[in-house]
Amino acid sequence: MGNFFTDVIKKDPRFHSTNRISDIALLEPVTRAAVQAVISDAAAQGIKLMVFETFRSQERQMALFEQGASQLRTVGVHNYGLACDLVKDVNGDPSWKGDFSFLGVIAPPHRLVWGGDWGRPDLPHSFHDNDHVQRCSVAMQPQLFSGEWYPDADYDPFHATSAPAEDAAAASGGGS
Numbered sequence: 001m002g003n004f005f006t007d008v009i010k011k012d013p014r015f016h017s018t019n020r021i022s023d024i025a026l027l028e029p030v031t032r033a034a035v036q037a038v039i040s041d042a043a044a045q046g047i048k049l050m051v052f053e054t055f056r057s058q059e060r061q062m063a064l065f066e067q068g069a070s071q072l073r074t075v076g077v078h079n080y081g082l083a084c085d086l087v088k089d090v091n092g093d094p095s096w097k098g099d100f101s102f103l104g105v106i107a108p109p110h111r112l113v114w115g116g117d118w119g120r121p122d123l124p125h126s127f128h129d130n131d132h133v134q135r136c137s138v139a140m141q142p143q144l145f146s147g148e149w150y151p152d153a154d155y156d157p158f159h160a161t162s163a164p165a166e167d168a169a170a171a172s173g174g175g176s
């Protein structure tokens with residue numbers, strides 16, 4: 001059975017592109033709508049955001065790794081159209097300055113996990129990705145990467161579907 005990754009992303013001519021891609025057409029539709037809602041919520045708080053990167057190819061990930069611009073050799077959720085980097089728009093230029101913790105507040109109601117806390121603000125994290133949001137829980141990433149699973153429209157990363165029960169309970173974090 002196909003999904004946005006197999007039907008759209010893998011067939012896109014940019015699938016192997018080493019360029020940074022900020023086209024929201026390469027975001028899976030539910031993720032795309034959620035990202036747009038986050039942008040509009042931020043704007044309502046007086047924070048102008050810019051979509052900096054949506055889809056990322058494995059080839060680009062490797063190039064970034066080799067340049068020392070990324071600690072990761074293997075591309076993650078960005079490759080599946082389920083992650084987006086949102087930066088501040090300062091007079092049309094991208095900015096990473098200042099606090100991004102507002103994303104940790106705005107993103108979860110739209111079912112997006114923020115890379116600043118990976119959906120688990122109760123835990124310490126060694127790796128922070130403050131401009132990153134994704135519509136996939138960390139617990140489900142292995143299944144996503146192996147091709148066993150892709151989120152459906154109703155998927156909620158804060159209510160894990162096939163993670164171990166104790167993780168699922170913890171991940172819901174009192175939101176029930």
Ligand SMILES: [Zn+2]
Nearest residue numbers: 083084085132
């Ligand atoms: Zn990212």
